[in-house]
Amino acid sequence: MPVPKAELHLHIEGTLEPELAFALAARNGVTLPYADTDELRGAYRFSDLQSFLDLYYGLMAVLRTAEDFTALADAYLERAAAQGVRHAEIFFDPQAHTARGVPIGVVIEGLSASLERSEERYGISTRLIMCFLRDESAESALATLDAAKPYLDRITGVGLDSAEVGHPPAKFREVYEAAGALGLRKVAHAGEEGPAAYIREALDVLGVERVDHGLRCMEDADLVDRLVRERVPLTLCPLSNVRLRTIDTLADHPLRAMMTAGLLVTVNSDDPAYFGGYVGDNFDAVRETLGLEPEHLRELARNSFLASFLEDDEERRARYLAEVEAYVFGGGPA
Numbered sequence: 001m002p003v004p005k006a007e008l009h010l011h012i013e014g015t016l017e018p019e020l021a022f023a024l025a026a027r028n029g030v031t032l033p034y035a036d037t038d039e040l041r042g043a044y045r046f047s048d049l050q051s052f053l054d055l056y057y058g059l060m061a062v063l064r065t066a067e068d069f070t071a072l073a074d075a076y077l078e079r080a081a082a083q084g085v086r087h088a089e090i091f092f093d094p095q096a097h098t099a100r101g102v103p104i105g106v107v108i109e110g111l112s113a114s115l116e117r118s119e120e121r122y123g124i125s126t127r128l129i130m131c132f133l134r135d136e137s138a139e140s141a142l143a144t145l146d147a148a149k150p151y152l153d154r155i156t157g158v159g160l161d162s163a164e165v166g167h168p169p170a171k172f173r174e175v176y177e178a179a180g181a182l183g184l185r186k187v188a189h190a191g192e193e194g195p196a197a198y199i200r201e202a203l204d205v206l207g208v209e210r211v212d213h214g215l216r217c218m219e220d221a222d223l224v225d226r227l228v229r230e231r232v233p234l235t236l237c238p239l240s241n242v243r244l245r246t247i248d249t250l251a252d253h254p255l256r257a258m259m260t261a262g263l264l265v266t267v268n269s270d271d272p273a274y275f276g277g278y279v280g281d282n283f284d285a286v287r288e289t290l291g292l293e294p295e296h297l298r299e300l301a302r303n304s305f306l307a308s309f310l311e312d313d314e315e316r317r318a319r320y321l322a323e324v325e326a327y328v329f330g331g332g333p334a
């Protein structure tokens with residue numbers, strides 16, 4: 001069994017595998033602009049974040065009913081369990097569904113039906129994080145938070161995703177303030193394609209507790225010092241960075257340098273159906289390509305639980321951390 005780990009950067013819509021997409025398309029009478037799963041997979045060649053997002057949002061057309069969202073989450077959890085995931089904090093993009101006429105309640109009820117039985121079925125505890133699309137307006141984000149109010153018992157936090165450049169964090173100051181007042185935790189994508197300044201802004205203006213990606217902090221030594229000092233976790237997604245051409249090759253990934261600098265980094269899959277692997281595959285890829293030793297992998301697994309929003313269940317966090325310390329690395333998948 002792979003090392004126990006938490007996954008903290010995972011878009012549930014990004015787990016939609018071609019086979020499930022075609023099955024849901026048939027069930028819902030949706031025609032996809034691809035002949036079959038091979039042709040769809042063949043379209044997974046991205047030049048940047050936007051080229052991926054165009055396909056990602058397009059394929060969501062097959063997600064229509066609560067049962068579709070339940071099936072999507074079940075499929076993810078089953079794969080995640082096989083890769084050692086014990087806790088998952090899962091993003092979803094309500095605006096990508098409400099814009100197509102799928103009510104937010106359908107999305108949340110559908111996902112919840114899967115997450116509620118996740119522990120019993122897959123041995124995975126879960127949290128849900130609702131993301132705002134940063135290329136939509138601040139008003140739309142506020143309306144989304146308002147629409148989510150009947151479901152706040154299912155939502156742990158808010159996040160910010162989609163096209164980064166030109167949509168700085170400060171655009172969402174008001175909705176993050178409102179989310180904080182409702183007791184929601186705060187994260188945001190920053191420094192994926194956007195500059196290190198967006199990471200500072202996410203911390204200073206939005207008050208985020210964790211930064212998604214944060215890769216480009218490495219261009220700003222003072223910012224690195226601050227992230228180390230304040231123990232701000234970064235949720236890295238190595239295979240995503242290669243597929244979206246944020247870095248040229250995996251060998252160029254700064255993960256090792258970030259660990260050496262003392263940053264609290266975690267490894268995650270982002271959109272595993274599109275980027276060539278789930279979280280364990282990301283662990284294996286960085287182990288192989290960056291020459292990580294077992295103690296590096298243990299640190300990454302430990303960090304994943306330290307960075308998770310388990311403050312409401314410290315007993316569970318302690319149990320997971322003990323599993324990490326007791327784990328013996330062999331030759332198998334990490």
Ligand code: ADE
Nearest residue numbers: 011161162163189270271
């Ligand atoms: N939505 C899904 N995946 C994303 C990513 N890697 N960056 C920004 N928004 C996303």
Ligand code: ZN
Nearest residue numbers: 009161189270
């Ligand atoms: Zn992401």
